[in-house]
Amino acid sequence: xxxxxxxxxxxxxxxxxxxVIGEVLHQPVKYxxxxxxxxxxxxxxxxxxxxxxxDYLRAGAIAGRSPVVEALGDFLAGGGFVLGSCNGFxxxxxxxxxxxxxxxxxxxxxxxxxxxxxxxxxxxxxxxGLRPGQVLKMPISHGEGKYYGDAExxxxxxxRNQIVFRYCxxxxxxxxxxxxxxxxxxxxxxxxxxxxVLGLMPxxxxxxESALGGTDGLLLFHSLIGSLIEDGSFLKR
Amino acid sequence: MRARVFVRLKRGILDPQGTAVKRALEGxxxxxxxxxxxxxxxxxxxxxxxxxxxxxxLEEMCRRLLANPVTEDFQVEIVDEGRRPNLP
Numbered sequence: 001x002x003x004x005x006x007x008x009x010x011x012x013x014x015x016x017x018x019x020v021i022g023e024v025l026h027q028p029v030k031y032x033x034x035x036x037x038x039x040x041x042x043x044x045x046x047x048x049x050x051x052x053x054x055d056y057l058r059a060g061a062i063a064g065r066s067p068v069v070e071a072l073g074d075f076l077a078g079g080g081f082v083l084g085s086c087n088g089f090x091x092x093x094x095x096x097x098x099x100x101x102x103x104x105x106x107x108x109x110x111x112x113x114x115x116x117x118x119x120x121x122x123x124x125x126x127x128x129g130l131r132p133g134q135v136l137k138m139p140i141s142h143g144e145g146k147y148y149g150d151a152e153x154x155x156x157x158x159x160r161n162q163i164v165f166r167y168c169x170x171x172x173x174x175x176x177x178x179x180x181x182x183x184x185x186x187x188x189x190x191x192x193x194x195x196x197v198l199g200l201m202p203x204x205x206x207x208x209e210s211a212l213g214g215t216d217g218l219l220l221f222h223s224l225i226g227s228l229i230e231d232g233s234f235l236k237r
Numbered sequence: 238m239r240a241r242v243f244v245r246l247k248r249g250i251l252d253p254q255g256t257a258v259k260r261a262l263e264g265x266x267x268x269x270x271x272x273x274x275x276x277x278x279x280x281x282x283x284x285x286x287x288x289x290x291x292x293x294x295l296e297e298m299c300r301r302l303l304a305n306p307v308t309e310d311f312q313v314e315i316v317d318e319g320r321r322p323n324l325p
Contacts, residue, residue, distance in 0.1 A: 057302070057303070058305055061302065061305070062302075065301075065302060093307075094305065099307075100307060101305055101307040101308045103250070103308060104253060104254060105253075106251065106253055107253070108253045108254065108257055148250065148307070148308060149307070150307070153307075182251075182253075
């Protein structure tokens with residue numbers, strides 16, 4: 001499966017993703033510059049974390065209107081997958097590829113810590129190797145990760161099973177204490193209606209080697225790679 | 238023509254930054270502050286023939302980039318129409 005890792009001015013997790021995909025998962029991977037618009041050689045485009053355009057105006061606002069993000073519509077229509085982590089999730093919301101928005105953490109602190117994630121939906125291309133209710137451990141590192149959607153948006157997300165991950169305790173309880181940033185309903189990650197775009201605040205690329213504290217992040221990639229080969233869409237493209 | 242755009246968090250959306258600033262004011266002895274919310278002001282200088290036209294373009298800029306319609310409200314104000322004074 002061919003991956004493209006997008007670099008905006010101010011992106012910081014690009015090398016981590018590139019290393020994990022290329023060296024740990026042995027999949028073909030290339031960097032994509034934010035002005036590139038031809039994504040035809042990729043099966044999955046990654047929007048990594050960081051501070052694209054210095055977080056000017058709002059986190060992800062300027063990147064959300066950049067040439068590479070504008071090209072994602074056609075890329076998705078052609079059968080591609082998009083994964084946005086941290087700033088990448090903020091960019092996907094700003095670009096309206098995912099509903100809702102990410103606001104300043106309720107605690108006002110930048111939070112850099114491990115979190116536990118409750119797998120709400122294990123039927124997505126990114127989670128189909130997982131069990132519903134499985135608990136994953138992944139780090140977060142952000143100051144603006146409080147997911148917000150109005151009542152109608154939340155009703156739609158719940159109804160269509162678009163909530164993929166919620167912050168939980170190690171035992172899998174979804175509590176206020178387990179919520180690091182004040183996200184509504186402990187939401188840590190959501191997908192679009194088609195299941196082809198996943199946005200999450202945690203960093204799967206930083207949970208990909210046991211030497212660094214855990215490998216749960218790899219499960220998302222294994223699910224994605226497996227699913228593509230399984231349903232044949234990788235061969236079709 | 239000069240214009241100002243005010244971007245504010247929507248009513249009902251918690252503003253923890255505003256709460257922290259309010260607390261700091263209380264620390265300085267300003268107990269009278271009941272509520273404080275932090276917003277943004279953007280100052281623009283633009284070329285436009287008519288204020289009506291400029292306002293329309295500015296509102297479009299707000300909807301497309303300057304404000305996030307999910308969380309923010311905006312208000313456009315034309316500060317100076319930039320017309321030359323009529324010569325005698």
